[in-house]
Amino acid sequence: MGGMHGLGPIAPETDEPPFHHDWEGRVHALVIASPAGGNIDARRHQRELIPGPVYLAMTYYEKWFEALRQSLLQGGHVTEAEMASARADPAAPKATPRLAARDVPKALSRLGSYLRDASAPAAFTVGDRVRARNLHPAGHTRLPRYARGRVGVIERVHGPHVYPDTHAHAGADDPRWLYLVRFTSRELWGLDAAENDSVSLDLWEPYLERAK
Amino acid sequence: MMWGGPPAFGKRRMSDDHHDHGQTPPSDMALRVKALESLMVEKGLVDPAAVDAIVDHFEHKVGPRNGARVVARAWADPAYRQRLLADAGAAIGELGFGGGQGEHMIAVENTPDVHNLVVCTLCSCYPWPVLGLPPVWYKSPPYRSRAVIDPRGVLAEFETVLPPETAIRVWDSTAEVRYLVIPERPAGTEGLSEDELAALVTRNGMIGTARL
Numbered sequence: 278m279g280g281m282h283g284l285g286p287i288a289p290e291t292d293e294p295p296f297h298h299d300w301e302g303r304v305h306a307l308v309i310a311s312p313a314g315g316n317i318d319a320r321r322h323q324r325e326l327i328p329g330p331v332y333l334a335m336t337y338y339e340k341w342f343e344a345l346r347q348s349l350l351q352g353g354h355v356t357e358a359e360m361a362s363a364r365a366d367p368a369a370p371k372a373t374p375r376l377a378a379r380d381v382p383k384a385l386s387r388l389g390s391y392l393r394d395a396s397a398p399a400a401f402t403v404g405d406r407v408r409a410r411n412l413h414p415a416g417h418t419r420l421p422r423y424a425r426g427r428v429g430v431i432e433r434v435h436g437p438h439v440y441p442d443t444h445a446h447a448g449a450d451d452p453r454w455l456y457l458v459r460f461t462s463r464e465l466w467g468l469d470a471a472e473n474d475s476v477s478l479d480l481w482e483p484y485l486e487r488a489k
Numbered sequence: 490m491m492w493g494g495p496p497a498f499g500k501r502r503m504s505d506d507h508h509d510h511g512q513t514p515p516s517d518m519a520l521r522v523k524a525l526e527s528l529m530v531e532k533g534l535v536d537p538a539a540v541d542a543i544v545d546h547f548e549h550k551v552g553p554r555n556g557a558r559v560v561a562r563a564w565a566d567p568a569y570r571q572r573l574l575a576d577a578g579a580a581i582g583e584l585g586f587g588g589g590q591g592e593h594m595i596a597v598e599n600t601p602d603v604h605n606l607v608v609c610t611l612c613s614c615y616p617w618p619v620l621g622l623p624p625v626w627y628k629s630p631p632y633r634s635r636a637v638i639d640p641r642g643v644l645a646e647f648e649t650v651l652p653p654e655t656a657i658r659v660w661d662s663t664a665e666v667r668y669l670v671i672p673e674r675p676a677g678t679e680g681l682s683e684d685e686l687a688a689l690v691t692r693n694g695m696i697g698t699a700r701l
Contacts (some may be wrong), residue, residue, distance in 0.1 A: 279634060287631045289698075297625075300522040306547075349534075358697050363525070364531070365528060372532055377539060382546070390593070423610075462659075475659070478585070
């Protein structure tokens with residue numbers, strides 16, 4: 278939704294707590310502990326599948342709750358009947374939780390990485406001018422609409438990172454080179470933007486083509 | 490339903506505006522989440538003690554006090570500042586912070602000429618190990634939509650006004666790279682200890698919606 282107007286005022290809150298209700302903390306933790314969440318990109322995509330008008334009317338953790346419900350159903354962890362009755366089918370085998378309480382501190386402080394080995398050399402280097410491709414996939418992507426077709430400059434080469442467009446659907450890492458690309462605000466928004474302002478995005482190689 | 494103006498993003502709804510424990514009856518969401526958690530526990534999908542431990546982590550172990558310590562160290566120790574700018578993940582790790590949503594960290598420094606502002610237009614990406622969970626306004630449509638197109642208007646809503654000649658660099662967290670703003674050290678703080686400096690550093694200062 279980057280670049281849209283008319284979505285209302287920002288409502289900063291003083292001394293905001295991590296969770297406003299106990300249930301929000303439970304939802305956050307259930308998503309982390311759930312066996313059904315899939316990887317981070319699959320979870321994001323699950324939330325993106327909530328229809329737009331409903332999505333905009335939901336609070337943040339209502340979206341997380343709905344996506345968790347859907348992922349439990351689609352992953353076959355909970356049946357429709359169980360979800361409706363909130364009771365486990367007595368005939369169904371009982372699972373073993375993926376995450377035990379004693380393993381939580383280690384799981385949460387583990388420093389993972391989305392960096393992978395390269396399968397091909399990087400196509401671009403720092404200083405190259407690139408255009409974000411005009412792509413409109415039906416599935417998950419991390420190329421914001423407002424950057425499509427716009428020209429920026431490669432500012433940093435992050436290395437080959439897990440590629441969300443594949444990762445969200447097939448679960449495979451499919452690493453692609455990731456770059457920090459800086460666009461002037463005038464390139465993105467026109468001459469009304471301040472002359473020296475800019476927006477930088479992290480974009481994967483398949484999103485980019487060389488620009489003159 | 491008739492369209493009745495923009496929903497109050499970032500604000501609690503009236504129907505939700507009571508806490509889950511106390512005199513008032515639990516809200517509909519509290520009951521639905523409780524039912525789903527019970528079902529997941531009954532099916533062996535989650536360990537309730539693990540859920541407790543995860544909630545505790547996000548309420549007590551991570552938060553902007555961690556980031557404030559990083560910033561204060563950078564202000565007090567020029568060599569640390571250099572390490573932070575060169576490899577933020579390693580420098581943050583020196584202070585014992587790390588974990589999910591902090592896998593690939595970059596620190597960006599405010600100067601009199603450049604002001605940095607961090608957003609995630611696509612969802613709610615935020616450096617959990619140093620800032621904790623994001624405030625509601627950060628993950629709500631008004632901020633996500635306008636931070637990239639109208640950063641000065643957004644800053645004004647936080648009562649932050651920059652001189653026109655100050656360039657704004659917006660960082661849209663579109664990949665698994667997370668950005669931490671190092672605010673400018675306030676004038677007149679030369680004699681302060683690192684603890685006293687850390688007490689001056691705010692969450693909004695490290696997102697870039699405030700200057701200290």
